[in-house]
Amino acid sequence: MSRRQVLRLIPPLLAAAHALVPPTASLDAASLAAPPAPRKPPPAPSKPLPSVFSLPAPSLRASLVSAAQSMNASGLNHGTAGNLSARHGDGFLITPSGVPYATMGGGDVAAVDLRGESSYYGGLPPSSEWRFHRDVYLNFPEAGAIVHTHSPYASALSCVSGGIPPFHYYVALFGGKCVPRAAYATFGSQELSDNIVAALREHGVCACLMGNHGVVVVAASVEKALALAGEVENLARMLSIARGFGEVQVMSDEEMEVVLAKVKTYGKKDVDLGCMCEFDRKHRIVPPPRGDA
Numbered sequence: 001m002s003r004r005q006v007l008r009l010i011p012p013l014l015a016a017a018h019a020l021v022p023p024t025a026s027l028d029a030a031s032l033a034a035p036p037a038p039r040k041p042p043p044a045p046s047k048p049l050p051s052v053f054s055l056p057a058p059s060l061r062a063s064l065v066s067a068a069q070s071m072n073a074s075g076l077n078h079g080t081a082g083n084l085s086a087r088h089g090d091g092f093l094i095t096p097s098g099v100p101y102a103t104m105g106g107g108d109v110a111a112v113d114l115r116g117e118s119s120y121y122g123g124l125p126p127s128s129e130w131r132f133h134r135d136v137y138l139n140f141p142e143a144g145a146i147v148h149t150h151s152p153y154a155s156a157l158s159c160v161s162g163g164i165p166p167f168h169y170y171v172a173l174f175g176g177k178c179v180p181r182a183a184y185a186t187f188g189s190q191e192l193s194d195n196i197v198a199a200l201r202e203h204g205v206c207a208c209l210m211g212n213h214g215v216v217v218v219a220a221s222v223e224k225a226l227a228l229a230g231e232v233e234n235l236a237r238m239l240s241i242a243r244g245f246g247e248v249q250v251m252s253d254e255e256m257e258v259v260l261a262k263v264k265t266y267g268k269k270d271v272d273l274g275c276m277c278e279f280d281r282k283h284r285i286v287p288p289p290r291g292d293a
């Protein structure tokens, strides 16, 4: 199917997709969204914002915009696909739906409340994938940021079964023995969100492929999530090349346990090793002795 034919299909698809309804708009966001026939009168302008969303968080907004722009410039994403978010107080900031990253400003970023009805505040309506961002933050308290891309190799790999197996030790960067593939569901749907949360939880990882779609990476910060999204793409590219050479050899469960123990000690000092289990200490990364001590 040509790109023009695909584009022609999009309007009817959008009209039918109930899942694309953004979370409840509030205050200035409601006026920006300009719904044709609001069922309720707009809230009084004097209604105060919840305290956490009255904070403009300019640096966090700027880092989301900057990361979104570099995501496209580096080839990890294309056009208006993909999205990014960062936890902020009792909610999260997220890139808006369908806005070119090159022209996006910090004020376009929406704030979504993790409480109640997931209302959004300010900016433009959030990405159509706001549901899985919300559910990842609700299910994984350690999640500080989420990056979703349509990076080409990883997205192509999401269209076949199996995810990214332990064919290279960098798979352990994501906390488990593979980068799993979440089962396919319609974009923006609650089912897709449920599938992503299930894949992350079942495999104890911070990244997964989304069936026939793309990639999700969860990390402590936007910068780390973006860097890990690059690692997923690189692994997918290496796997694609390896499969062209022949049957791919994967590492055993036992070897991946050792690799995971080593990865835990990346950048750690000896003083940090006390809280580790015996297995992890045994397999830690051991540098040569310091010559200037």
Ligand SMILES: [Zn+2]
Pocket (backbone or CB within 6 Å): 081, 082, 148, 149, 150, 187, 213, 214
């Ligand atoms: Zn997507």
